[in-house]
Amino acid sequence: MSDSTLAILLLLVGVVWLLVHRFLKGPSLRAYDQPVEIRPGGRDAASGDCQAVVLLLEQALAEIRSTPMKQRLAAIRRVMAGGFLDPSLVGAADYRIEETDAGGVPGEWVLAPRSDPNRRVLYLHGGAFISGCPSGHRMITTRLARVAGAAVLALDYRLMPEHSRRDMIADCQAGYRWILDHGPNGPGSVRELFVAGDSAGGNLVLMVIAWARDAGLRAAQGAMALSPIVDMTLSSPTCKSHRQTDVFLGPGLGRFLYLPKTLLLLITWLWNRIIPPNPLISPVFGDLSRLPPVLVQASEAEMMLGDARRYVNKARAAGSSAELETWPDMPHVWQLFEPVLPEAREAFERIGRFVERSVGHP
Numbered sequence: 419m420s421d422s423t424l425a426i427l428l429l430l431v432g433v434v435w436l437l438v439h440r441f442l443k444g445p446s447l448r449a450y451d452q453p454v455e456i457r458p459g460g461r462d463a464a465s466g467d468c469q470a471v472v473l474l475l476e477q478a479l480a481e482i483r484s485t486p487m488k489q490r491l492a493a494i495r496r497v498m499a500g501g502f503l504d505p506s507l508v509g510a511a512d513y514r515i516e517e518t519d520a521g522g523v524p525g526e527w528v529l530a531p532r533s534d535p536n537r538r539v540l541y542l543h544g545g546a547f548i549s550g551c552p553s554g555h556r557m558i559t560t561r562l563a564r565v566a567g568a569a570v571l572a573l574d575y576r577l578m579p580e581h582s583r584r585d586m587i588a589d590c591q592a593g594y595r596w597i598l599d600h601g602p603n604g605p606g607s608v609r610e611l612f613v614a615g616d617s618a619g620g621n622l623v624l625m626v627i628a629w630a631r632d633a634g635l636r637a638a639q640g641a642m643a644l645s646p647i648v649d650m651t652l653s654s655p656t657c658k659s660h661r662q663t664d665v666f667l668g669p670g671l672g673r674f675l676y677l678p679k680t681l682l683l684l685i686t687w688l689w690n691r692i693i694p695p696n697p698l699i700s701p702v703f704g705d706l707s708r709l710p711p712v713l714v715q716a717s718e719a720e721m722m723l724g725d726a727r728r729y730v731n732k733a734r735a736a737g738s739s740a741e742l743e744t745w746p747d748m749p750h751v752w753q754l755f756e757p758v759l760p761e762a763r764e765a766f767e768r769i770g771r772f773v774e775r776s777v778g779h780p
Contacts, residue, residue, distance in 0.1 A: 442684070447653060453727065459760075459761060464746060468759065474503070475749055512564075518571070520600070523573055525573040526552045530563040532567055533568055533602075534567055536601060539569070540638075542593075543618075546618055558616065565767065575622075583698075614769075616644035616751045617647060618647060619646075620648075621699070624712070624729065625698060631709065640776035643712065643729075649703070657722075664717075664721045707736040707738060709740075710739075713741050714742045720749070723744070
């Protein structure tokens with residue numbers, strides 16, 4: 419290789435590195451890393467029931483890993499659709515499920531015995547943007563309907579990679595518009611609106627409340643984000659420091675983070691076809707002022723803890739009301755295990771109190 423060819427290659431590498439770090443990295447969020455959470459429940463460690471939950475997660479991960487790579491996505495979706503607990507624990511006799519079309523997006527209404535049809539929750543499920551569905555999250559949506567006294571609309575938005583991230587975002591925005599004027603009993607304006615979601619769904623929740631503000635739509639009374647990912651640049655310090663303690667995300671996402679940062683950002687950009695720090699996919703980089711009250715719940719052992727801290731700290735600095743509640747040693751989105759996990763019951767009780775506090779928000 420000639421000296422001139424080597425010089426050109428080095429120049430190209432330098433230009434790529436500069437572009438990646440200028441446009442794909444995003445501004446530093448280190449100023450928002452200070453702890454801000456409260457720890458409800460009075461525990462310094464996980465309850466004894468947590469070990470059974472960890473075993474269930476390990477069994478699910480083993481089932482996925484045993485599947486040939488070409489069938490891996492289907493296996494992930496099958497596991498997520500089935501949930502992690504016996505479906506009978508949902509308590510089907512106590513809830514009503516009704517399929518619906520939410521402005522062109524399929525979904526289901528989840529109704530508890532005391533659900534008020536005019537108090538509504540738009541629920542956006544998790545699943546890493548590639549999996550998940552309303553039926554697989556009924557362990558959450560049924561409990562949410564009960565503690566919030568609300569009709570819960572669980573949206574079955576389009577998933578990647580068959581569809582784009584923008585398609586998914588459009589579905590969530592369409593669902594938000596629709597629920598404003600439609601309830602489980604048909605057309606009718608909402609009296610009290612909340613938005614909730616877990617993990618990837620928590621990301622979509624925080625995106626959609628900022629979008630609704632900018633679009634001039636009626637604001638929700640509050641938003642609940644469970645273990646949300648808010649930064650697709652994955653720059654939070656706990657993304658790396660908590661890889662070993664996060665039994666849910668660590669085995670997959672943790673390995674991805676061993677890639678060089680430049681390569682990681684390029685892959686994320688190509689996968690989403692949106693630059694990683696764009697607020698559409700990384701809500702923490704957006705304007706967090708004038709938002710409805712936000713409750714974030716996260717585990718002190720999970721990789722997304724730093725994301726939660728940064729979002730809440732930045733929202734507070736922008737003048738919005740935001741709270742962070744954490745529990746020790748819990749798996750990512752432990753609320754999925756409410757029937758067997760006391761910490762999940764505590765989390766839902768806290769959500770119920772947040773809803774009641776937020777009802778008076780304009």
